[in-house]
Amino acid sequence: MNELLKLIKERQSVRMPYDTERPIAKQDVLKILEAASWAPTAHNMQNFEIIVVDDEKLLHSIANIKRPISEGFIRENYQQLSFSEEELIKKKTGIMGTMFPPAWRNPDFNLKNFNEKEIASMQRPFPACPLMLIVIYDPSKKAPASEGDFLGAISLGCVMENMWLMANSLGISLHIISSLSSEIIEKEVKKTLQIPKNLKIAFSCRLGYPISTPGKYLRVRRDVNEFTHHNKFGSKGLE
Numbered sequence: 001m002n003e004l005l006k007l008i009k010e011r012q013s014v015r016m017p018y019d020t021e022r023p024i025a026k027q028d029v030l031k032i033l034e035a036a037s038w039a040p041t042a043h044n045m046q047n048f049e050i051i052v053v054d055d056e057k058l059l060h061s062i063a064n065i066k067r068p069i070s071e072g073f074i075r076e077n078y079q080q081l082s083f084s085e086e087e088l089i090k091k092k093t094g095i096m097g098t099m100f101p102p103a104w105r106n107p108d109f110n111l112k113n114f115n116e117k118e119i120a121s122m123q124r125p126f127p128a129c130p131l132m133l134i135v136i137y138d139p140s141k142k143a144p145a146s147e148g149d150f151l152g153a154i155s156l157g158c159v160m161e162n163m164w165l166m167a168n169s170l171g172i173s174l175h176i177i178s179s180l181s182s183e184i185i186e187k188e189v190k191k192t193l194q195i196p197k198n199l200k201i202a203f204s205c206r207l208g209y210p211i212s213t214p215g216k217y218l219r220v221r222r223d224v225n226e227f228t229h230h231n232k233f234g235s236k237g238l239e
C-alpha cells in the first residue's frame with residue numbers, strides 16, 4: 001500500500017523531449033494498455049479505443065500540425081499561476097508562472113498586440129517522442145443518467161490515470177497533450193490516423209525516456225484536512 005502511495009506522489013508530467021532512439025519495449029506497452037483495460041468505467045461501457053503510434057513518419061506528421069495559440073487558455077491559465085515559490089506554497093494549488101513564456105503571464109493577453117514573428121516565438125515546439133497513445137471515444141454512447149456524460153468523462157480520466165501510473169512504475173515518462181483534442185487540430189490528427197468522423201479524441205499522450213534528467217520543480221497539494229468535511233460540509237477534517 002505504501003508503494004502505491006509513493007508511486008502516486010512521484011507521478012509527474014515530463015514535458016521535455018524524449019529519446020527517439022530508445023523505443024519502448026512491446027511488453028511494456030502491453031502492460032500500459034492492460035492497465036487501461038482495467039480502468040473503472042461507467043456501467044462497464046469501456047467506451048474508448050487507443051491508437052498506438054510509433055511510426056516515425058506519423059509521429060513527425062502529428063508533431064508538425066500547426067497548434068494555434070489559444071487566448072482563452074492563456075487567460076484562464078493565468079488564474080492558476082504563482083510568481084514566487086512562497087506564493088505557490090501559500091496557495092497550495094496551481095503552478096509556477098515560470099513554466100510558461102513571459103508573454104503568457106499576462107491576464108490581459110491579446111494576440112492583436114503581437115506581430116506574426118512574436119506569435120511564432122511564443123509557440124512551443126512539439127517535444128519529440130518514440131511513441132504516442134491517442135485515446136478516442138464515441139460521443140454518441142452516453143453513460144445512462146449522466147448529465148453531459150459526466151460519468152463518461154470520469155471513466156476516460158480513470159483510463160488516463162491507470163496508464164500514467166503503470167508507465168511511471170516501469171520508469172517510462174508520460175506527458176498529456178491536450179491541444180490535439182481541440183477542434184481544428186483534432187481534424188488534422190483524425191485525417192493523419194484515419195480515425196472515423198463519428199469518434200472524438202479524448203486525450204493524447206507522449207511516452208518515452210527523457211533525453212536528460214528532468215529538472216526539479218515545486219509541486220504543491222492541499223492538506224487532507226483542508227478539503228475533507230466530516231459528516232457535514234464545513235466540519236473540516238476527521239476528528
